[in-house]
Amino acid sequence: MWESALPTIRTAGVQEVVIRDGDVERLLDKLDPGQRVSLLTGADTWRTRPEPDVGLREIVFSDGPAGVRGPGWDERCTSALLPSPTALGALWDEDRVRRLGELLGDEARRKGVHVVLAPALNLHRSPLAGRHFECFSEDPLLAGRTGAALIRGIQSRGVAATAKHYVANDSETERLTLDVRLDERVLRELYLAPFEAAVQAGVWLVMSAYNKVNGVTMSESSLLREPLKGEWGFDGVIVSDWGGVRSTVASAVSAQDLAMPGPRGPWGEELLEALASGRVPAEAVEDKTRRLLRLASRVGALTPGGAPSDRVPAPDLAPAPNLEPPLPPGPGPGALRQELRAAAAAGFVLLENRGLLPLERGALDRVAVIGVHAGDPRVQGGGSSEVFPQHVVSPLDGLRDALGPGIRVAYEPGPAPEGGGGQAPLGARYGRDPEGGAPGVRLRVLDAVGTVLSTTHQPSGRVLEPELPPGARTVELAAVLHPDTSGPWTLGLGGFGALSLTVDGTAVLEGVFPPETEDPAVIHVRPPQHTARIPLTAGRTVHVVARRELASGTGRATVLTAAPPVPDPAEALAAAVAAAGSADVAVVVVGTTEGGESEGFDRASLRLPAPQDELVAAVTRANPRTVVVVNSGGPVELPWREAAGAVLLTWFPGQEAGHALADVLLGSAEPGGRLPTTWPATLDDAPVRTTQPTGGRLPYEEGLHIGHRAWLRTGAAGPAPAYWFGHGLGYTTWELERLGTPEPTRGGGYEVPVTLHNTGTRRGREVVQIHLSRPDSAIERPVSWLAGWVAAEAEPGERATAYVRIPARALQHWSEGAAGWTAEPGRFTVLAGRSAGDLPLRGAIDV
Ligand code: BGC
Numbered sequence: 001m002w003e004s005a006l007p008t009i010r011t012a013g014v015q016e017v018v019i020r021d022g023d024v025e026r027l028l029d030k031l032d033p034g035q036r037v038s039l040l041t042g043a044d045t046w047r048t049r050p051e052p053d054v055g056l057r058e059i060v061f062s063d064g065p066a067g068v069r070g071p072g073w074d075e076r077c078t079s080a081l082l083p084s085p086t087a088l089g090a091l092w093d094e095d096r097v098r099r100l101g102e103l104l105g106d107e108a109r110r111k112g113v114h115v116v117l118a119p120a121l122n123l124h125r126s127p128l129a130g131r132h133f134e135c136f137s138e139d140p141l142l143a144g145r146t147g148a149a150l151i152r153g154i155q156s157r158g159v160a161a162t163a164k165h166y167v168a169n170d171s172e173t174e175r176l177t178l179d180v181r182l183d184e185r186v187l188r189e190l191y192l193a194p195f196e197a198a199v200q201a202g203v204w205l206v207m208s209a210y211n212k213v214n215g216v217t218m219s220e221s222s223l224l225r226e227p228l229k230g231e232w233g234f235d236g237v238i239v240s241d242w243g244g245v246r247s248t249v250a251s252a253v254s255a256q257d258l259a260m261p262g263p264r265g266p267w268g269e270e271l272l273e274a275l276a277s278g279r280v281p282a283e284a285v286e287d288k289t290r291r292l293l294r295l296a297s298r299v300g301a302l303t304p305g306g307a308p309s310d311r312v313p314a315p316d317l318a319p320a321p322n323l324e325p326p327l328p329p330g331p332g333p334g335a336l337r338q339e340l341r342a343a344a345a346a347g348f349v350l351l352e353n354r355g356l357l358p359l360e361r362g363a364l365d366r367v368a369v370i371g372v373h374a375g376d377p378r379v380q381g382g383g384s385s386e387v388f389p390q391h392v393v394s395p396l397d398g399l400r401d402a403l404g405p406g407i408r409v410a411y412e413p414g415p416a417p418e419g420g421g422g423q424a425p426l427g428a429r430y431g432r433d434p435e436g437g438a439p440g441v442r443l444r445v446l447d448a449v450g451t452v453l454s455t456t457h458q459p460s461g462r463v464l465e466p467e468l469p470p471g472a473r474t475v476e477l478a479a480v481l482h483p484d485t486s487g488p489w490t491l492g493l494g495g496f497g498a499l500s501l502t503v504d505g506t507a508v509l510e511g512v513f514p515p516e517t518e519d520p521a522v523i524h525v526r527p528p529q530h531t532a533r534i535p536l537t538a539g540r541t542v543h544v545v546a547r548r549e550l551a552s553g554t555g556r557a558t559v560l561t562a563a564p565p566v567p568d569p570a571e572a573l574a575a576a577v578a579a580a581g582s583a584d585v586a587v588v589v590v591g592t593t594e595g596g597e598s599e600g601f602d603r604a605s606l607r608l609p610a611p612q613d614e615l616v617a618a619v620t621r622a623n624p625r626t627v628v629v630v631n632s633g634g635p636v637e638l639p640w641r642e643a644a645g646a647v648l649l650t651w652f653p654g655q656e657a658g659h660a661l662a663d664v665l666l667g668s669a670e671p672g673g674r675l676p677t678t679w680p681a682t683l684d685d686a687p688v689r690t691t692q693p694t695g696g697r698l699p700y701e702e703g704l705h706i707g708h709r710a711w712l713r714t715g716a717a718g719p720a721p722a723y724w725f726g727h728g729l730g731y732t733t734w735e736l737e738r739l740g741t742p743e744p745t746r747g748g749g750y751e752v753p754v755t756l757h758n759t760g761t762r763r764g765r766e767v768v769q770i771h772l773s774r775p776d777s778a779i780e781r782p783v784s785w786l787a788g789w790v791a792a793e794a795e796p797g798e799r800a801t802a803y804v805r806i807p808a809r810a811l812q813h814w815s816e817g818a819a820g821w822t823a824e825p826g827r828f829t830v831l832a833g834r835s836a837g838d839l840p841l842r843g844a845i846d847v
Pocket of ligand 1: 241384520
């Protein structure tokens with residue numbers, strides 16, 4: 001079960017450092033209480049403290065899972081951008097997920113990072129959850145197996161993964177204080193289960209969440225000790241979510257190990273005093289320090305004899321002092337791009353196809369590509385996981401590239417989606433650095449009397465973590481704006497504290513905006529925008545200067561945006577309809593906007609930002625041969641879904657978005673994804689329709705019945721979902737023919753053979769899903785629950801047998817009375833099929 005009891009770094013093709021537990025003990029003995037305590041709070045936002053006395057170097061953290069940003073927010077440090085975790089959940093393919101984990105591990109090494117803060121293992125309890133896109137599934141087994149595969153991939157590179165956010169951090173409203181109420185069985189069978197899988201996969205860190213569970217904040221919770229460290233045997237580090245340690249004694253006596261970020265925090269001196277006075281036992285601090293040293297040894301940051309590290313910083317990063325000899329070359333950029341492109345396509349879910357896809361290239365003369373998202377897709381969700389991608393291939397560029405010069409492509413953006421599409425940081429497109437004229441903006445940091453302390457060029461006006469020299473008082477972003485359209489432009493300034501914005505020396509925005517939240521995702525990543533409308537003339541440049549006074553508690557982020565006049569919606573709609581009407585095929589790309597899916601808040605609605613539903617309805621009326629491409633991280637309502645020729649979900653597809661889309665639309669790749677979460681037709685139909693706590697509390701009243709389990713329970717008495725958990729079409733057709741006799745396996749599980757027949761005309765891959773049910777049970781249970789799956793491939797006309805493994809745990813439930821897992825004797829029904837709503841084959845297992 002527990003794979004890596006020895007703190008050994010197992011790395012692919014890189015230097016191996018082996019440090020045994022005995023060595024860690026010896027080093028621990030050398031550290032006095034002051035040294036130990038000082039190691040348990042970060043040195044800064046992304047690093048722990050070094051301790052030369054024992055050969056401990058700093059441990060460098062970076063966010064994930066979209067990519068590895070590196071230690072800090074610097075646009076010049078670009079990252080490989082993966083599809084969103086929802087897209088990874090849709091793969092149902094652990095090999096591919098593991099490869100993506102390896103890619104993240106390689107990225108981490110390239111950037112001198114030891115710890116990647118991924119995966120997020122919380123569940124899709126409600127489609128409204130702001131971080132839905134960042135989690136894998138509504139199902140604990142799918143989330144756990146996907147997470148475990150990613151962890152194995154990352155850690156195979158000697159880089160630590162972090163299972164987060166432990167536990168019940170399934171929505172964002174009041175996330176810092178939210179008190180989730182649920183019983184132990186629900187915790188064990190649902191919300192803890194993916195973390196248990198992560199520990200079994202050997203994860204090196206677990207992050208405690210911001211929220212409370214049953215009245216206790218997670219950094220102080222007894223759940224850190226049991227089951228995590230005790231029963232499951234987790235021997236790694238429990239890191240806090242950023243700012244999640246809020247007490248000295250209560251968190252230190254709990255099993256919380258490391259408080260991030262630093263250098264200040266509630267531990268430090270206070271913890272040393274509490275240790276001296278006996279309020280915190282010495283063993284508690286000793287164990288935390290031991291775990292930190294063990295982590296350091298695992299990631300190559302502990303070399304007591306002075307052996308050099310094998311970690312190398314990215315060439316575009318200021319080298320961290322302790323990271324030196326070069327890494328052997330990983331897969332080249334071509335291979336990396338190919339992997340990301342194939343992974344995106346493999347996670348696309350084809351919801352509907354009325355014979356339209358794949359498109360026959362030979363029959364195409366004119367293709368209409370429609371939608372703001374076609375030209376400017378959303379490739380990642382908002383919040384701490386954001387990275388600066390190396391590049392982004394838009395659907396329009398991907399299709400143009402694939403269709404070639406012989407096929408005419410007409411692009412019409414249609415009406416702009418409301419609520420955020422256009423607020424892009426002022427960058428290369430419209431901005432020039434006033435010093436030298438390079439695309440982008442000029443960042444200057446000034447002191448109290450206006451003396452320039454530092455001046456640098458920035459690719460865009462989104463400056464989140466600038467270097468602030470001593471005496472820094474004001475951050476200034478300046479640019480020459482080159483309007484290409486005449487009309488009212490929207491200039492925006494984001495950040496907290498005293499802000500001002502001038503255009504050609506005239507103030508257009510001024511005020512003091514104190515933060516109304518302590519949420520780091522809002523303060524440091526997405527501060528609210530204040531906007532001003534300014535009439536500008538095409539071709540006539542203006543000088544824009546944004547200033548923000550630095551004050552304590554206002555963070556470091558300053559964001560300058562500029563958006564051109566919004567085209568007349570009626571005209572834009574008419575142009576889109578005309579383009580669709582005169583094309584052989586229309587591809588309309590719709591999606592959520594920056595104001596939608598993000599960390600820090602939950603969504604209020606599942607509707608696409610207006611007027612995209614009207615756009616799709618009008619385009620499908622004009623041309624029934626319309627493919628609707630949905631670019632969202634989580635569920636949205638699709639009221640026109642019956643009218644479209646095809647509906648394809650691409651999630652947040654990452655940097656290779658457009659190439660992957662072209663591959664799937666033109667049939668060189670099959671859309672491989674299956675829904676990791678049930679999609680409701682409307683929010684009103686969803687089992688959990690609100691994430692709003694009452695008096696700070698959020699009772700998980702539905703208990704065991706989340707996602708498809710809830711829909712199955714309501715059955716015919718309620719609305720049907722739009723698409724079931726597990727649903728997804730490929731480019732061939734399948735018949736599931738036979739469920740063979742389940743054979744017991746070692747460890748108390750079963751293997752169930754399922755024969756399926758490729759009845760279509762091309763090779764394909766199908767995901768065979770097994771559920772269990774227990775109609776006559778003496779205890780409350782879900783109607784059915786996912787117990788295993790495996791993918792099978794077959795040529796046209798061919799049969800294949802899928803051997804689906806069911807773990808012993810799938811036949812057990814958590815007994816609060818016995819405080820353990822137990823199997824109810826009797827007959828379980830085995831159901832096999834292609835989604836939770838389509839399980840045609842039946843068998844039985846007798847326990
Ligand atoms: C998020 C974490 C993230 C951390 C560091 C927090 O606000 O909840 O997921 O890893 O910030 O950026």
